[in-house]
Amino acid sequence: MALIILRRVGQAILVLLLVALISFLIFRFVGDPVNSLLGQEATVAQRAELQELLGLNDPIYKQYFDFVWRALKFDFGTSYRGAQPVADLIASRLPATLELALVSAIFAMVFGVITGIYTAIRRGGWFANIILSGSLIGVSLPTFLIGVLLIWVFAVELSWLPSFGRGEVVDLGWWSTGFLTVSGLKSLVLPAITLGLYQLTLIMRLTRSEMLEVMRQDYIRFARARGLSQRQVHFRHAMPNTLVPVVTIAGLQIGSIVAFAIITETVFQWPGVGLLFINSVNFVDIPVMSAYLLLVGTLFVFINLIVDLLYLAIDPRLRDAGNGENQ
Amino acid sequence: MRRFLDSDFMYAFRRSPVAIVSFVLVMVLILSAIFAPWIAPTNPFDAGSLNLMNGFTAPLTPNMFTGESFFLGTDDQGRDLFSAILYGLRISLFVGAMAVLFAMTLGVILGLIAGYGGGWLDNFIMRLADIQMTFPSILIAMLIFGVARGILPPELRDEMAITVLILSIGLSEWVPFARTVRGSTLVEKEKEYVAAARLIGLSRWQIMLRHILPNVLSPVLVIATITLALAIIAEATLSFLGVGAPRTEPSLGTLIRVGQDFLFSGEWWILLFPALTLLALALSVNLLGDWLRDTLNPRLK
Amino acid sequence: MSAPLLSIKDLSVTFESRYGVLRAVDRLSLTMKPGEILGLVGESGAGKSMTGSAIMGLIDPPGQISGGEIWLEGERVDTQPEIFRGPKISMIFQDPLTSLNPLRTIGDQIIETIRRHAKVTNGQATDRAKQVLTDVGIDPARLNDYPHVFSGGMRQRVVIALALVTEPRLIIADEPTTALDVSVQAQILDLLQALCRDRGASVLLITHDMGVIAETTDRVAVLYAGRLIEVGDTRAVLTDPQHPYTRGLVASTPSVDPSLNDEQLYQIPGAMPKLDALPSGCAFHPRCDSATSQCAMEQPQFFGERAACWLLDKKEQS
Numbered sequence: 001m002a003l004i005i006l007r008r009v010g011q012a013i014l015v016l017l018l019v020a021l022i023s024f025l026i027f028r029f030v031g032d033p034v035n036s037l038l039g040q041e042a043t044v045a046q047r048a049e050l051q052e053l054l055g056l057n058d059p060i061y062k063q064y065f066d067f068v069w070r071a072l073k074f075d076f077g078t079s080y081r082g083a084q085p086v087a088d089l090i091a092s093r094l095p096a097t098l099e100l101a102l103v104s105a106i107f108a109m110v111f112g113v114i115t116g117i118y119t120a121i122r123r124g125g126w127f128a129n130i131i132l133s134g135s136l137i138g139v140s141l142p143t144f145l146i147g148v149l150l151i152w153v154f155a156v157e158l159s160w161l162p163s164f165g166r167g168e169v170v171d172l173g174w175w176s177t178g179f180l181t182v183s184g185l186k187s188l189v190l191p192a193i194t195l196g197l198y199q200l201t202l203i204m205r206l207t208r209s210e211m212l213e214v215m216r217q218d219y220i221r222f223a224r225a226r227g228l229s230q231r232q233v234h235f236r237h238a239m240p241n242t243l244v245p246v247v248t249i250a251g252l253q254i255g256s257i258v259a260f261a262i263i264t265e266t267v268f269q270w271p272g273v274g275l276l277f278i279n280s281v282n283f284v285d286i287p288v289m290s291a292y293l294l295l296v297g298t299l300f301v302f303i304n305l306i307v308d309l310l311y312l313a314i315d316p317r318l319r320d321a322g323n324g325e326n327q
Numbered sequence: 328m329r330r331f332l333d334s335d336f337m338y339a340f341r342r343s344p345v346a347i348v349s350f351v352l353v354m355v356l357i358l359s360a361i362f363a364p365w366i367a368p369t370n371p372f373d374a375g376s377l378n379l380m381n382g383f384t385a386p387l388t389p390n391m392f393t394g395e396s397f398f399l400g401t402d403d404q405g406r407d408l409f410s411a412i413l414y415g416l417r418i419s420l421f422v423g424a425m426a427v428l429f430a431m432t433l434g435v436i437l438g439l440i441a442g443y444g445g446g447w448l449d450n451f452i453m454r455l456a457d458i459q460m461t462f463p464s465i466l467i468a469m470l471i472f473g474v475a476r477g478i479l480p481p482e483l484r485d486e487m488a489i490t491v492l493i494l495s496i497g498l499s500e501w502v503p504f505a506r507t508v509r510g511s512t513l514v515e516k517e518k519e520y521v522a523a524a525r526l527i528g529l530s531r532w533q534i535m536l537r538h539i540l541p542n543v544l545s546p547v548l549v550i551a552t553i554t555l556a557l558a559i560i561a562e563a564t565l566s567f568l569g570v571g572a573p574r575t576e577p578s579l580g581t582l583i584r585v586g587q588d589f590l591f592s593g594e595w596w597i598l599l600f601p602a603l604t605l606l607a608l609a610l611s612v613n614l615l616g617d618w619l620r621d622t623l624n625p626r627l628k
Numbered sequence: 629m630s631a632p633l634l635s636i637k638d639l640s641v642t643f644e645s646r647y648g649v650l651r652a653v654d655r656l657s658l659t660m661k662p663g664e665i666l667g668l669v670g671e672s673g674a675g676k677s678m679t680g681s682a683i684m685g686l687i688d689p690p691g692q693i694s695g696g697e698i699w700l701e702g703e704r705v706d707t708q709p710e711i712f713r714g715p716k717i718s719m720i721f722q723d724p725l726t727s728l729n730p731l732r733t734i735g736d737q738i739i740e741t742i743r744r745h746a747k748v749t750n751g752q753a754t755d756r757a758k759q760v761l762t763d764v765g766i767d768p769a770r771l772n773d774y775p776h777v778f779s780g781g782m783r784q785r786v787v788i789a790l791a792l793v794t795e796p797r798l799i800i801a802d803e804p805t806t807a808l809d810v811s812v813q814a815q816i817l818d819l820l821q822a823l824c825r826d827r828g829a830s831v832l833l834i835t836h837d838m839g840v841i842a843e844t845t846d847r848v849a850v851l852y853a854g855r856l857i858e859v860g861d862t863r864a865v866l867t868d869p870q871h872p873y874t875r876g877l878v879a880s881t882p883s884v885d886p887s888l889n890d891e892q893l894y895q896i897p898g899a900m901p902k903l904d905a906l907p908s909g910c911a912f913h914p915r916c917d918s919a920t921s922q923c924a925m926e927q928p929q930f931f932g933e934r935a936a937c938w939l940l941d942k943k944e945q946s
Contacts (some may be wrong), residue, residue, distance in 0.1 A: 015458055026470075030477040136617075140610040142560045144567045144580075145602055148587050152598070156590055163591075216688070218726040225684055225721075226741045226790060227714020236740070240731050252461070259466040266568050267587075281473035281570050289473050300461050 019297030027290035076291035097272030104196030116207025138201040147194040147267035164269040195264040251307035255300040352611040367410035418578040423559040429497030434504025442512025464499035471495035511543040552616035632659040639696035650903040654854040667845035675854040685709020718791040722803040724783035728775035735771030781812035838881035853911035858935040870935035
């Protein structure tokens with residue numbers, strides 16, 4: 001068990017170093033670190049001095065370790081635009097993205113699992129079929145289009161909900177939250193649906209196919225043969241076995257939600273890190289891009305790690321395989 | 328040909344209304360994209376033919392000033408929307424198809440090398456694929472796009488935008504191809520005919536291309552179709568976000584981006600028709616891909 | 629003769645497919661006496677398991693019972709199978725590795741089954757679960773173990789415990805030993821036999837193994853291509869098979885009776901036809917040594933109580 005965990009953590013660190021390498025290469029060679037620190041208007045002498053100071057004349061591996069070391073201290077350089085430290089920029093925008101991602105993840109998970117199990121149990125029923133056809137359209141509909149259409153219906157035509165921004169936010173220390181005001185909550189609705197809908201359809205289709213697969217298993221037939229009720233068979237036997245892979249995949253999707261937030265944030269002008277990133281791509285603001293990559297990469301690696309460890313906790317077979325005493 | 332028409336494949340096709348409808352829709356869209364210059368009433372990029380007086384004409388309603396009428400209306404510049412959509416479709420499909428072609432070539436070659444070669448090379452390629460798969464491809468495409476823009480001198484950025492777009496989407500989608508081809512190659516290379524081919528002295532590449540490749544074509548075709556839908560959506564998304572096709576060569580995504588600005592002032596058609604076209608394209612390719620996967624290769628599910 | 633426990637009348641199970649309607653079970657009639665062990669034998673695809681699933685009401689779409697009736701102790705089963713599952717009829721599946729829910733302890737699954745069918749407290753249910761585990765030869769202290777820590781044979785004991793704990797009148801055992809090591813097979817069969825005799829439960833033992841039939845069953849029914857072709861007391865059928873197919877089956881089984889020291893094992897020529905390409909008349913006629921032109925044209929009915937074969941018709945006439 002401990003060995004498995006240790007190995008998994010080791011792998012995670014390796015992937016992290018690789019992600020760091022890519023963002024270092026982007027930072028160092030695509031962008032110009034000297035510019036990123038001094039701005040465009042520095043003199044040649046200033047540049048040369050900084051170049052020496054930053055160790056840009058050092059061997060490349062040393063520069064890489066310096067980069068990692070600075071990243072560990074949240075030092076990602078300075079944005080080309082506005083000359084603000086990248087770390088501050090990201091910190092000020094992270095709460096908006098994380099709150100949006102959290103709400104849409106919960107939305108996607110809850111409704112995805114419910115509709116997935118419903119469509120599996122009521123296989124061939126008319127309502128299940130409607131949900132399924134709807135989900136096909138949902139998968140084909142690009143996220144940004146969902147957002148635009150929602151804005152059109154609920155913000156422009158019906159004027160029920162705001163079409164952009166976070167509404168009023170309350171500062172809790174450095175964290176600014178939209179959960180505590182009515183306008184903040186109303187502003188969350190459309191972006192959260194937009195961001196969550198695609199994941200919802202994914203989770204639903206996955207839950208459905210896993211559930212149908214599980215329902216074909218002998219232990220389900222045996223449970224029915226023992227005269228257990230439909231409820232017991234569906235919810236005590238089939239569902240837990242369905243949820244093991246669903247939780248894994250859904251957990252992995254949290255990272256995608258943060259990444260896909262780029263699109264939703266652009267549609268709704270949501271002041272999060274995604275919008276920051278897309279603007280940095282637009283204006284070739286390399287330090288911000290590099291830092292964003294590092295941030296999202298770290299997030300993904302952590303989520304992968306946590307999901308794997310969670311998997312160990314859920315499934316007794318894996319747990320014991322790790323102990324190596326029963327096989 | 329007769330054998331093809333009588334095959335299980337055609338039987339399944341004729342039995343599936345979804346497959347027929349989506350196939351017809353895909354064909355109609357592809358043909359109208361190819362023949363856009365002949366179908367479109369105007370050339371939307373010929374600035375000389377635009378009449379600003381025609382701006383914001385609603386669909387099928389004569390313009391207040393000029394009395395001209397447009398099938399799907401016009402945008403703020405007086406550009407005929409129907410023509411703009413046809414040309415946009417052309418760019419969307421072109422970028423999507425080229426990106427898939429690129430991803431397919433790359434993925435098939437890497438898959439063959441990994442599967443046939445084995446060893447550290449296999450390990451390296453597949454680890455790389457694993458890592459890339461943990462990140463959403465749209466994010467990877469954005470990063471590559473951003474990096475490419477960083478490398479290119481500013482004056483070339485718009486000019487090269489379409490090429491960069493194709494490369495970045497293609498690079499973000501090679502993994503499924505490589506995985507499938509590698510899997511099939513591992514199976515095929517153990518078979519006797521490959522051993523026989525080696526005995527008569529065929530080179531590695533000859534064996535891979537002539538003997539192994541034809542056997543993995545049908546899953547590759549399925550993945551290509553599904554990837555085409557993904558690539559079209561990715562292209563539209565990037566263009567919508569303003570990091571894709573430039574305004575001078577607007578794709579469907581660019582048109583939707585433009586249309587969104589006029590939503591609040593009531594010119595809904597500038598948004599709606601490009602959006603519907605994109606939806607029809609993505610949905611029909613997706614449905615066709617799903618159906619192909621279920622029919623040709625149930626295991627891919 | 630006592631009233632039958634189970635009686636199946638003209639049961640048909642069909643599947644809709646691209647090649648038309650396939651008949652997996654074709655007008656099968658069969659009765660079982662209380663307490664008897666009836667073997668259902670045939671090659672794979674003969675309709676054995678399908679018959680078992682039909683009695684349980686567990687046929688998955690696109691399959692369905694398209695005709696016939698199933699009665700248990702005077703009550704109709706096939707119209708409302710769910711009230712019979714558990715307290716009246718239970719089932720044991722082929723593969724003990726997949727028959728138990730991997731995420732829940734065996735005690736949990738046994739207690740859940742007890743409490744579903746009897747109004748007892750959790751403590752009482754636990755006691756009964758421990759008792760039934762002891763009956764099948766498992767240490768009751770292992771109640772809180774997960775299925776994966778047991779070996780195949782031990783898991784099949786757990787499965788038997790689960791099938792018996794509701795005290796059913798009839799147990800359908802679908803190839804209960806096929807997936808097990810040969811050394812364990814006999815143990816499991818003996819255990820099943822002994823426990824069912826103790827409780828007066830009948831067993832419908834589905835198998836393709838004539839050896840298992842010979843050692844375990846009282847009577848045997850032979851299926852071929854979805855049809856019942858021979859039925860009778862096990863001893864009689866094995867020593868004097870009436871249908872040519874049964875004869876072939878017996879002759880192709882090594883040492884059913886050690887006194888008959890066959891020099892060479894017989895093989896039935898050909899293979900059982902697929903359901904979408906059933907021959908006309910008697911489905912066995914293309915493989916039958918004694919087939920006549922009549923066999924190819926008309927499907928034989930039962931002549932007497934033993935077997936469905938035109939040869940027997942001639943015997944009766946002559």
